[in-house]
Amino acid sequence: MKFKSLEKVHQGKFITRYDVTYETEKGNLKKYEMISRDPDIKDFDGIKSDKSEAVVLIMHDKDNTKILLNNEYRMAVGGVAINFPAGLIDPGEDVKTAAARELWEETGLKLVKVNAHWPSSYSAVGLMNERSEVIIGVAEGEFAPSTSDEEEISASWYSKEEVKELLKTSTAFAARTQAYCYMWAYGA
Numbered sequence: 001m002k003f004k005s006l007e008k009v010h011q012g013k014f015i016t017r018y019d020v021t022y023e024t025e026k027g028n029l030k031k032y033e034m035i036s037r038d039p040d041i042k043d044f045d046g047i048k049s050d051k052s053e054a055v056v057l058i059m060h061d062k063d064n065t066k067i068l069l070n071n072e073y074r075m076a077v078g079g080v081a082i083n084f085p086a087g088l089i090d091p092g093e094d095v096k097t098a099a100a101r102e103l104w105e106e107t108g109l110k111l112v113k114v115n116a117h118w119p120s121s122y123s124a125v126g127l128m129n130e131r132s133e134v135i136i137g138v139a140e141g142e143f144a145p146s147t148s149d150e151e152e153i154s155a156s157w158y159s160k161e162e163v164k165e166l167l168k169t170s171t172a173f174a175a176r177t178q179a180y181c182y183m184w185a186y187g188a
Contacts, residue, residue, distance in 0.1 A: 001025065003044040011039055020037035020047070035128045037088075047129055052120045054132035055098045056086040057108070058180055059139035066186060068139055070106060073152040081122035082166065083174035085155070086132070099135040102120070108144025113137050125138070159187045 004021040017041045020032045037053050038046065059068040074081045087102035089095060100111040118134035146153045160164070163185040167178065182188060 004029070006041060006043060006047070008041070009033075011120075020044075037130055049129055049131060050120070050180065052089060052095065052131045052133045054086060054088050054123060054130060055095055055102060056084050056132050056134045056176065057099050057103050057111070057139075058084050058134060058136045059103065059111070061157055062112075062138055062139070062140060064138075066159055067163060067181065068109070068155060069158050069163075069181075071154045071156070071172075077172075080172055081174055082085070082170060082172045083177045084180075095133045095135065099137075103139060105151050106145045106151065107139070107146075109139040109141040109155070111135075111137055112140050 002023040004023060006021075007019045008016060009019055010017040015035045015037060017033065017035050018041060020034060021029065022032065023029055036047075036049075038049060041047060060066065061068075068085065070083055070085055071080050072083060073079065076187055083126075083172075085103050085106045087098070087106070090101075091099040093101070095117065096114060099114075103109055103111050114135055114137040116134075116136040118136070120131040120133050122128075123130040125133045143155055163181045165183065166173075172178075173181070
């Protein structure tokens with residue numbers, strides 16, 4: 001691959017759209033459309049961010065018999081998506097602080113224990129360069145509506161049997177959520 005150029009196409013409130021032109025190994029000229037949370041990418045090196053911008057929360061109950069899932073209306077799919085609580089890391093926050101804040105904002109639950117913290121990975125590799133970190137832990141408390149006027153989220157605990165049924169019948173899963181739920185429910 002030979003990078004040729006990068007053009008900023010549109011600046012939105014949360015994301016910026018770019019066209020990246022490159023030449024393939026076989027000499028084909030390609031234009032790739034991508035989005036980024038970075039509004040000021042200037043060159044090819046700027047595309048390759050190592051900064052985590054978001055956090056994903058995989059929460060279990062204290063007995064590790066249930067997993068927390070959000071049913072959230074997502075305009076990009078025109079309906080409800082099943083996913084883990086997640087959100088952006090605010091300036092000045094570390095990942096654990098962002099995780100606790102996002103969990104509380106979206107579900108009303110408290111993060112009481114972090115069992116694992118996965119390193120940064122790409123959120124949607126075919127579309128954007130956003131990186132997120134995953135916190136796996138324990139949550140507890142009483143559910144409450146999202147604190148945001150702009151989010152429509154219903155959070156619930158699901159047993160392994162309930163997750164197995166969802167995996168068989170639902171087409172609303174986010175990919176990362178579906179993969180983890182399958183491994184958790186079936187012990188894979």
